[in-house]
Amino acid sequence: MSFSQNLPSRRARPWEVRDRFNALQIVAEMRAGRLRMRQTYDGEPDPRYNQPAGTRSQGIEFLLPVSNVLIARIHRYRQPGYRNTKYDPKWLLDRERGEILLTIRDRDHHCPYCRLRGSFADWDPGLDP
Numbered sequence: 001m002s003f004s005q006n007l008p009s010r011r012a013r014p015w016e017v018r019d020r021f022n023a024l025q026i027v028a029e030m031r032a033g034r035l036r037m038r039q040t041y042d043g044e045p046d047p048r049y050n051q052p053a054g055t056r057s058q059g060i061e062f063l064l065p066v067s068n069v070l071i072a073r074i075h076r077y078r079q080p081g082y083r084n085t086k087y088d089p090k091w092l093l094d095r096e097r098g099e100i101l102l103t104i105r106d107r108d109h110h111c112p113y114c115r116l117r118g119s120f121a122d123w124d125p126g127l128d129p
Contacts, residue, residue: 007098014103018088020097026092036065043056055079061073
């Protein structure tokens with residue numbers, strides 16, 4: 001049984017999961033070699049999302065390198081000719097708070113404090129590797 005199986009999980013709005021993803025510095029941890037990436041799928045995006053031709057819909061997992069404990073699961077669109085795509089976390093192991101966050105589908109993407117900071121798109125985990 002892994003560490004994460006012993007933690008409670010809860011559904012959270014996308015902005016909350018993104019906020020925690022950023023606060024836990026998942027991308028920086030991966031770049032520093034403390035996490036590794038594993039691509040779980042790579043396919044054609046749903047046409048309803050109007051992505052440019054050649055765009056790929058991808059699932060990525062971030063894991064601890066030795067124990068393979070899942071830390072985060074994200075989705076991204078990879079557009080041709082672009083390296084910098086934003087990660088959209090769907091599942092997050094928050095070891096600091098002792099919980100697992102699961103993203104819910106939410107039509108109201110604006111969070112209460114994002115309006116104070118500017119746009120809901122202010123979250124930016126940075127460039128992908």
